[in-house]
Amino acid sequence: MPFPEIFASLLASRGIAPEGKEAFLNPSYESLHDPLLLPDMERARNRVIEAVRSSERIAVFGDYDGDGIPATALMADFFRRAGHKNIEFYIPHRHDEGFGLNTDAMKELAERGATLLITLDCGTADIGEVRLAKGLGMDVIITDHHEPKEELPEAYAIVNPKLKGSAYPFDSLCGCGVAFKLVQAVLAKERFGIPLGQEKWLLDLVGIATLSDMVPLVGENRILARFGLEVLRKTRRPGLLALLRNLNINPSYLTEDDITFMITPRINAASRMGEPEDAFKLLSTDKGIEAERLAAHLEKINQERKGLVGSLVKAAKHELGKREAIRDVIVIGNPEWRPGLLGLVCANLVDEYQRPAFVWGRDGDGVLKGSCRSYNGYDLFALMSAVPRSFIEFGGHKGAGGFSITLEEVGVLEEKLSAALGTLTSPNPLLGKERVLPISLNEVGEDLWKTVAQFAPFGTGNEKPVFKISNAPFGKEENHLEIMLGNGIKAISFFSSPESYKLKTDSPSCTLHAHLEKSYFRNRPEVRLRIVDIEA
Secondary structure (H helix, E strand, O other), X not given: OOHHHHHHHHHHHOOOXXXXXXXXXXXXXXXXXXXXXXXXXXXXXXXXXXXXXXXXXXXXXXXXOOOHHHHHHHHHHHHHHOOOOOEEEEOOOOOOOOOOOOHHHHHHHHHOOOOEEEEEXXXXXXXXXXXXXXXXXXXXXXXXXXXXXXXXOOOOEEEOOOOOOOOOOOOOOOHHHHHHHHHHHHHHHOOOOOOOOHHHHXXXXXXXXXXXXXXXXXXXXXXXXXXXXHHHOOOOOXXXXXXXXXXXXXXXXXXXXXXXXXXXXHHHHHHHOOOHHHHHHHHHOOOHHHHHHHHHHHHHHHHHHHHHHHHHHHHXXXXXXXXXXXOOOEEXXXXXXXXXXXXXXXXXXXXXXXXXXXXXXXXXXXXXXXXXEOOOOOOHHHHHHOOHHHOOEEEEOOOEEEEEEOHHHHOOHHHHHHHHHOOOOOOOOOOOOXXXXXXXXXXXXXXXXHHHHOOOOOXXXXXXXXXXXXXXXXXXXXXXXXXXXXXXXEEEEOOOOHHHHOOOOOOOEEEEEEEEEEEOHHHOOEEEEEEEEEEO
C-alpha cells in the first residue's frame, strides 16, 4: 500500500473529512475554546480574582490520581506566579479518605482559616461536604469533569463541561484541563503581573493529565496533549527532570508512551501506596536536591506497587480460570484486596479478557470499594447508572470509575451489569478499532514513520495504527521478545517470550501485527516495530 493510501486510510479511520484534515494534523493553540463558555466560569474567575486581590486564605483540594495531582501542581504554579502566598493544598489519602471531599478535611481547612475552597478533578457529587464547607464559612468553587447526577451541590460555582445545559463545545476535558481553563479565564481579565502567554508553560502538567486520564485524544484534548508534549520536551521543572533522568529518558524525545507507561505510574504509585503528597511535591518543587530525593522515592514505591499489583492480578486470573464462563462484564474481588491498587488490576483484566472489568476490595473502615475500567468505548458511567440501586455510591466517566457496594449486592453485580451492557448504545466503532493496514517489510522505515507521526499523540480515541507484515523472516530472540527481521528492522515485545505468542523458534518466517514507533534509546534514533500479535 503506497504511503498516500496509508495516510488516507488513517484519516478515514478517524472520521476526519477533507475539510478537517488541517485542523487535525496541525492543531492550533488559538483554536482552544473560550473558557467563559464553561458553566459558572465567569462567576468562578471573578471570585478567584477577588480572593487574590484581598489576600484571602485559599484552600485547593485536588484528587489523588494522575489527573488531580498535576492539576494541583498547576494551581500551585499559577498562584505562585500571581504572588498569592496565603494558600494551602490538600490531597486526600486514597485508602483513608477515598475519592472526593470529606467532612474531616472540610473542618480542618475551615479551622485553618480558608474562606475559598477550589476543588480539582472532584466535587460534583459531594453534596453534603459542600453544604458543610459553606456552613463553615467557605465559598466552594468546583472544577471537575466527572459525570453529574441529578442533584448538584450548592456550591458558589460548578465549572464542569458535562453539566446539563453547558454551552461549552467540548465535554471531554480532563480535570486538569478544566483547571487550566480557570487559569485562562482569570488571566484574560487580570494578569497579576504574569507576562502574556506565560500560562503556556503550565501545559506540561495539562499534557501529563490528559494522557494519564484516558480521556479521548480528539478535539481540544488533542491540542492540549500536542502542545503539552512540546512544553514537556522543554520542561524546567526540577522534579520532572529528575524523574526523567532516573528513567533514562531524554526530554527532547519525550513521547506519549513515556507519559503513559513511565511517568503516570510513578505519580499514581504515590497515592496507591499512601503518599500522594510526594507526587505533588515532585511536580511543584523548585529545589534540585529535593527533586532528586523525591524522584528516587517515587521509583522505590513504584517498584513496591508493581509487586503488589502483580500478585493481585495473578490471584484474579486464577479465580477467573475456575469459572465455567466469563460474562460480558467481569466482576471480581476479595475483602483482603486493597482498593487503591484495583484500577491497575482492572486495566490488566480488560486487556486480557477484552471486556469491562469491575474489581473490588475492602478499605480500612470495612466498606467494600472498587474500581472499574471500560473496553472498546462502552460508557461506564451509563452502565453503572443503569443499575444505580446496586451501589452505595458510584462515579467517574466513560472510561473509568469507582464505586462502593454492599456484600449482598456484589454477589449479583456481574449478572446485572452484563445484562445492562446489552441495553447500552453500541460503542463508537472508531474507538479502539483501528483497521489493520497491510504493508511489506521494505516499506518499514523513516518515511513511513513520518507519515504515521503526523497523527500523534496517540491514545484513547486516536489509537495507534496496526500494520500487518506477511512472510516476515526473522532471526534470533533476545531479552524480552526481540525479533531481528530480514532487512535489519527490529520487532520487539517487552515482558514477552516466544511462548507468549505460541511462536515456534525454528519457523523461517511469520506474519506480524505491529505498531510502528521510533525509539531513542541511548539517544540513538531507531524506527522499529512494537509487536501486537504474531501468526507463525
